[in-house]
Amino acid sequence: MVKYSDRFKLMIVKEYLAGPLGYILLAEKYGIPSKAPIEKWTKAYQAFGEDGLRRKRTNQVYPVQFKLNVIHFIKRTGASYQDTAITFNMNTPSLIANWYKTFQREGLAGLKSKPKGRAPMSGKRKEKQSKEGNILSREAHLERENERLRLENAYLKKLKAFRQNPDAYLEKHRQRWHSNSKRKGSD
Structure with missing residues (x-):
């Protein structure tokens, strides 16, 4: 447009x-x-x-009763949206057309103002954990750290073995891959 x-x-x-x-x-x-x-x-x-x-640079909010009066005026007189807008001192006939279509689709409920923007957060707030919860979270934290250290240690061992003898390390993994592929193909 x-x-x-x-x-x-x-x-x-x-x-x-x-x-x-x-x-x-x-x-x-x-x-x-x-x-x-x-x-x-x-x-x-x-x-x-x-x-x-x-x-118009600002959106004016019209009450439901005013919208209903405008729609009834159109139905009674058969006036165009432009003429209706002039009669009700409005400069937006397209707004009246939207009201009329919404009223035909949804009825009176469609003319009611709808809240703008994002829906508010739910009323349920997370409760702060008690001391027992903090202890459990501390234990969980330590377990995660232990697992990370185990993985890091295993990685460093494999890296060291690879640096010492790259051919033997690669051969070992080729054999493992080769034996796995034979099992899958024999099914």
């Missing part, structure tokens, strides 16, 4: 209001894909002035 600057919108609206060119010719002249945006800008300008052409 192409976003047009406020100056560009104002220039086109003023050209439409002052000159002989219609929506379609202005759209062709400025390379706008359809006449719809120019119509929307013109109606917004006539209703709200230059403020009608500006994009």
Whole structure:
């Protein structure tokens, strides 16, 4: 979706209001894909002035009752989203269209505000471990350290054996690999 600057919108609206060119010719002249945006800008300008052409920078939160009133107005009168937006002093007909579609899909529950952002953490907090828990964690820590030292020791022994006689070490592992592959193939 192409976003047009406020100056560009104002220039086109003023050209439409002052000159002989219609929506379609202005759209062709400025390379706008359809006449719809120019119509929307013109109606917004006539209703709200230059403020009608500006994009809102903050999101306004509307109450559920207001949304419901807007939807009932559309159903009663058959007015377009643009006309409804002007009637309710809004500059965002697309927002009204979203409300209407959501209301048709989900009903009243869809119009209620939904919390934004990430869901809060669960109310269950981890309780601090007691002294017994700390003792167990200390024992677990020591067991992990012992296992790490065993692995390090075994690695250093194999490295030493490899440095002393690389050919014998490689031959031993080739034989082991060769005998394992024969067993697998004989199944």
